[in-house]
Amino acid sequence: MKKGLLGKKLGMTHVYTETGVMVPVTAIELGPCPVLDLRTQAKDGYSAVQLGFGSRKVKNVSKAVLGHLAKADLAANPPAVIREMRMDSDPTCAIGDQLSADIFAANEFVDVVGHSKGKGFSGVVRRYNFAGGRASHGGAWTRRTGSIGMCAAPGKVYKGRKMPGHMGNERCTVQNLLVVEVRPEKNLLLVKGAIPGPTGGMVIVRNAVKK
Amino acid sequence: METKKSVIEELRQENLKPSLPEFGIGDTIQVDVRIIEGGKERIQAFTGTVIARNGGGISESVTLRRVSHGQGVERVIPLHSPRIASFKRIRQGSVRRAKLYYLRDQVGNAATVKEKRQR
Known part of the structure; x- marks a missing residue:
């Protein structure tokens, strides 16, 4: 099943495993992502969910977008970014649901999409x-x-x-990164290795295509 | 932004050891390294001169050098690794440099660090 979330790169550090092996990790603030809209096979010809992430001031959001957000009851608290996430089949979640980092588990593989640093x-x-x-x-x-x-x-x-x-400054995907740890209560995801973009950059985390 | 910075800082703090024994460049220290062999854990000691101290916080490490059977051996020890059971200072050295890489090219008595005089 396809799954994915929006997040923000927090920076790198390293952690130790139980046997004392040092693992370099990137920390990602992942979600919570409100479901803003659904795309279904019958209505749109493909399946996807529209997710939001972060927050923005109401005065900086156009009225057209605010009207769209009202469906998810988020017109007072608009997200900073809105992206669609493709699904295999029609989504089971409903508009207004919150998706959090617990959809991922430790020891699974993910792809991380971001914008590389401009050179x-x-x-x-x-x-x-x-x-x-x-x-x-x-x-x-x-x-x-x-x-x-x-x-x-x-x-x-x-x-x-x-x-x-x-x-640089182009869309870049790093495939097959191991999830080292997930902390849903802190919206935190630790993946092994580096991911594209600067600290604070927006990233998309989805399950690995090739695993 | 400040709150977000602290998340990664907190993460770094989690793996830090609460305190490290005091030592400096040129000191001879003994490190007890945990080694897991066939399901059994034992402790192996490595004694050497601190010739460099690199990094800060969670990534701080020291380079230890000793001459063993006429062969120079260097080992990089990550100070906050759980595999490092303990370490202690055996001898305090007197040096005027932060990196003692010149010891690699010295032979015999010149390859040793003078002991700091206690007054």
Whole structure:
């Protein structure tokens, strides 16, 4: 069964297992996420739940969104982000329900989706791990792009050529992270390893596609 | 934001040991390491000179160096690990540096740290 929640990256630390093995973990504040709307096969042609997370001032939310939130009785306390989460079959929950971190359990695998940290306009050495030129023996070609193609045939630069440009700040998924611990009473999820984005960034946690 | 910062801080505090014995760079300390072998737990001691102290809080660790059978051995000990049963200072050293990596290149008596004179 597919499941997922919205959360916020809190930062990294490490914990010790019972046998004393150090495990690097990322702490995620996960939920509680109110169910704002349902998408069903009959009505929309696909199954999903619309979830909210966080909080925002009422004056910063448009009246159209507030009217939509009124269905879940949240017009006085609007969430900061609203996202849809696809499901296998029509959702069993109802509008206005609160989903919390207890839908996940320790020792299961999750995928975490976030926006990676922006690196600005980056060259090919940083962006694509090009080797660059040599620094010594008169090398005046240290971090440059090099040849970007052939001559009169084909007479053009192929699409998808790796060149300098904007790096980072794009949607990024890390798959198959182990859930080390869940604390539903504190809305806390600890996953092993790093996740994309800065501390405080919004993330989507869902069960692993490939496990 | 402040309350959220404290959540991760609290998490770090949970795994901290309440107190650590006092020691410094150049001291010789003995560490009792818990080792689990075939379901049985025993304690193995490792004695060495503190040549570096790295990290802070939960991730604080020390590098211990000793010369064993003519072979230099270094071991990194995470101070807050539950596998570290206890450690104590055996000898106080007198050094003027925070990292004693130069000891790796010394041979014989030059590879030892002078004992701090007690007055």
